[in-house]
Amino acid sequence: MAFILRRLAFYVVAAWVALTVNFFIPRAVPGNAVEAIMAKFPNLTPGAYKAISAMLGVGKAGSLGHQYVTYLDDVAHFNFGTDVSQYPASVSSLLGQTVPWTLILVGTSTVIAFLLGTGLGIMAGWRNGGWLDRSLPGLMFLQAIPYFFLALILVEVFAVKWHAFPAGQGYDGGLVPGWHWDFISSAIYHSILPAFTIVITSVAGWMLQMRNVMVTTIGEDYVVAAQAKGLPNRRVVFTYAARNALLPQLQGFGLALGFVVSGAIVMEIVFGYPGIGLLLLSAVTSSDFPMMQAIFLLITFAVLIANLVVDVIIVFADPRARAKEATR
Amino acid sequence: MTVATTIVTEPTVVTGKLPGRWRRLPGKAKAGVVLMGMFILAAIIGPMVAPYDPGYQNPLPSLKLAAPSAAHLLGTTQTGQDLLSQLLTGIRLTLELGLLVGVIATLLSVIVGVTAAFLGGVWDELLLLVTNVFLVIPALPLLIILLGYLSDKGQLPTILVLSLLGWPWGARVIRAQTLAIRGRDFIAAARETGESSWRIITFEIVPNQVSLIAANFVNTVLYAIGASVALAFIGLTDVNSWSLGTILYWAESENALQLGAWWWFIPAGLAVALMGTGLVLLNSGIDEFGNPRLRDASNASRVAGRRVRATDPTPVLHEPASRGRVGSFLHSFSRASLYDGGLAGVPEEKEGAK
Numbered sequence: 001m002a003f004i005l006r007r008l009a010f011y012v013v014a015a016w017v018a019l020t021v022n023f024f025i026p027r028a029v030p031g032n033a034v035e036a037i038m039a040k041f042p043n044l045t046p047g048a049y050k051a052i053s054a055m056l057g058v059g060k061a062g063s064l065g066h067q068y069v070t071y072l073d074d075v076a077h078f079n080f081g082t083d084v085s086q087y088p089a090s091v092s093s094l095l096g097q098t099v100p101w102t103l104i105l106v107g108t109s110t111v112i113a114f115l116l117g118t119g120l121g122i123m124a125g126w127r128n129g130g131w132l133d134r135s136l137p138g139l140m141f142l143q144a145i146p147y148f149f150l151a152l153i154l155v156e157v158f159a160v161k162w163h164a165f166p167a168g169q170g171y172d173g174g175l176v177p178g179w180h181w182d183f184i185s186s187a188i189y190h191s192i193l194p195a196f197t198i199v200i201t202s203v204a205g206w207m208l209q210m211r212n213v214m215v216t217t218i219g220e221d222y223v224v225a226a227q228a229k230g231l232p233n234r235r236v237v238f239t240y241a242a243r244n245a246l247l248p249q250l251q252g253f254g255l256a257l258g259f260v261v262s263g264a265i266v267m268e269i270v271f272g273y274p275g276i277g278l279l280l281l282s283a284v285t286s287s288d289f290p291m292m293q294a295i296f297l298l299i300t301f302a303v304l305i306a307n308l309v310v311d312v313i314i315v316f317a318d319p320r321a322r323a324k325e326a327t328r
Numbered sequence: 329m330t331v332a333t334t335i336v337t338e339p340t341v342v343t344g345k346l347p348g349r350w351r352r353l354p355g356k357a358k359a360g361v362v363l364m365g366m367f368i369l370a371a372i373i374g375p376m377v378a379p380y381d382p383g384y385q386n387p388l389p390s391l392k393l394a395a396p397s398a399a400h401l402l403g404t405t406q407t408g409q410d411l412l413s414q415l416l417t418g419i420r421l422t423l424e425l426g427l428l429v430g431v432i433a434t435l436l437s438v439i440v441g442v443t444a445a446f447l448g449g450v451w452d453e454l455l456l457l458v459t460n461v462f463l464v465i466p467a468l469p470l471l472i473i474l475l476g477y478l479s480d481k482g483q484l485p486t487i488l489v490l491s492l493l494g495w496p497w498g499a500r501v502i503r504a505q506t507l508a509i510r511g512r513d514f515i516a517a518a519r520e521t522g523e524s525s526w527r528i529i530t531f532e533i534v535p536n537q538v539s540l541i542a543a544n545f546v547n548t549v550l551y552a553i554g555a556s557v558a559l560a561f562i563g564l565t566d567v568n569s570w571s572l573g574t575i576l577y578w579a580e581s582e583n584a585l586q587l588g589a590w591w592w593f594i595p596a597g598l599a600v601a602l603m604g605t606g607l608v609l610l611n612s613g614i615d616e617f618g619n620p621r622l623r624d625a626s627n628a629s630r631v632a633g634r635r636v637r638a639t640d641p642t643p644v645l646h647e648p649a650s651r652g653r654v655g656s657f658l659h660s661f662s663r664a665s666l667y668d669g670g671l672a673g674v675p676e677e678k679e680g681a682k
Binding site for chain 1: 356359457460461462463464465466467468469470472473474476477550554557558561562563564576580585586588590593594597600601602603604605607608609612615660661662663665
């Protein structure tokens with residue numbers, strides 16, 4: 001428990017750094033965000049200057065310290081201000097509509113990619129030099145493809161040419177979102193292509209890492225000893241080698257998550273998927289700074305929480321860590 | 329990965345001549361060198377051999393979104409611009425950005441990593457804490473708001489912002505390796521002979537982790553290219569300059585996909601993917617160079633039908649770090665604190681190849 005609590009404290013510090021960076025960026029960059037928006041929309045009256053600066057929180061009254069405290073208080077209450085592009089709506093209500101889409105899509109496909117990649121990595125590492133291992137350079141090519149580019153190709157082939165899958169949107173336009181089968185099946189149908197994109201592009205990374213650790217682990221004396229005892233291969237692979245090789249893989253999972261989530265978000269743009277990525281694009285194109293900042297914080301917090309979950313899993317999966325926890 | 333550096337250089341030194349060296353390179357590294365060589369060549373001579381001005385909008389109606397032909401090998405855009413010229417110019421800008429970010433960020437990694445390991449104690453733990461914080465905060469969304477606020481989104485600001493966020497991974501790995509080297513006898517010997525800390529760092533420690541720094545450089549270039557293309561794709565760049573990302577940005581915003589103009593986005597995306605593959609191959613080549621076990625099984629000898637590999641080089645014994653009170657307090661917040669106490673096979677810094 002002590003370890004988990006300390007890690008929690010670490011993530012709180014990380015979250016605080018993210019919050020503080022987020023607070024200071026608009027105040028520290030050269031140039032003025034308000035003037036940037038004014039320049040973008042030349043038909044705004046000079047009176048709009050004040051309105052925009054109030055909206056961005058740039059020209060707020062009070063000292064910097066006072067602004068900082070107000071800002072932290074606002075974030076704690078999920079109050080991210082008013083959206084610029086869809087004016088009367090609040091940022092948090094817009095986020096609330098889009099987060100579940102991204103969370104389910106990216107979450108599910110990342111877990112699938114991790115499990116699949118780890119499994120393939122175990123096989124490639126065990127049969128080092130076998131056909132699976134030799135196919136790695138090809139898989140590296142898949143990994144090097146930008147997420148959004150693969151998405152473009154998949155849409156072109158499967159949706160535009162073959163009409164096998166829908167080209168965009170999260171669900172069929174004629175349906176009302178809700179907990180009925182028509183809607184859910186349509187949502188699943190629409191998510192297959194985006195999920196496939198994430199799995200294809202990230203599976204090689206997990207596989208390569210697992211394979212490399214696996215190859216090193218197989219050379220360890222205890223694995224050789226297990227084989228010499230005449231244990232069946234299956235037992236040696238999974239109970240002796242893979243179980244130990246999995247720990248670095250798990251640690252990598254927490255850190256690589258940021259990359260996967262970022263890539264997936266850009267990918268959503270191609271599919272017109274109604275998640276955070278699409279919201280981020282519209283925020284970027286309309287210089288909607290409150291929305292951009294809120295999305296940054298949201299993604300950061302999601303990644304931090306996922307890392308904490310990984311920490312808990314490590315403690316339970318690693319007997320050494322468990323023993324240490326017991327004695328602490 | 330952490331222990332093998334001393335044996336690495338041996339075979340290459342013996343052969344000396346270039347062809348011999350080349351033959352000894354792992355196959356993956358060869359493929360990577362060839363791929364990257366092609367791109368570097370394209371970046372150097374590309375803008376010179378480009379048949380047209382990439383920005384020139386040919387008003388001929390027949391050249392509006394024309395499919396590849398002899399005059400325009402990769403077709404044209406909606407406004408009659410030649411895509412081959414855009415691609416050749418774009419490769420230079422993208423590669424230039426990647427390499428510059430690689431140099432700056434790797435330099436930062438080396439400075440932070442070596443400083444942390446060398447100072448030790450509280451400073452080490454403090455720097456590691458900062459590194460870990462920046463490692464866990466996802467970079468792309470932060471890049472988006474940083475660039476979003478900048479009014480000048482050209483090449484230089486993008487390079488600076490990407491470098492600023494690209495160092496933590498390398499710093500961590502280099503710190504771990506420096507800690508491992510620091511305890512070796514030859515460092516102690518250098519200290520005994522009265523060498524200054526600066527001399528030890530620049531002539532003993534850094535040269536001994538060149539392969540690690542090189543791998544880290546390649547990784548950083550990969551990150552920079554990927555991130556800059558993604559940023560350009562969503563429009564956070566100077567969209568009037570020609571990089572691989574801006575070609576894709578225009579293809580997306582002019583609906584090239586819906587119009588069936590595959591020649592607009594496939595070549596640029598393929599170039600990014602091939603560049604990435606070249607870098608990954610190069611990196612795993614460097615990795616295998618440093619860790620003979622990761623090499624193809626073809627290098628291992630066969631005895632009675634079973635592959636036999638060279639055993640692990642002598643493991644370096646980590647002396648327990650002396651941290652002091654504040655240092656141990658800071659250390660207890662890190663994931664690595666789970667593995668304190670000299671257990672074999674410590675997975676502390678085996679992040680793998682990502």
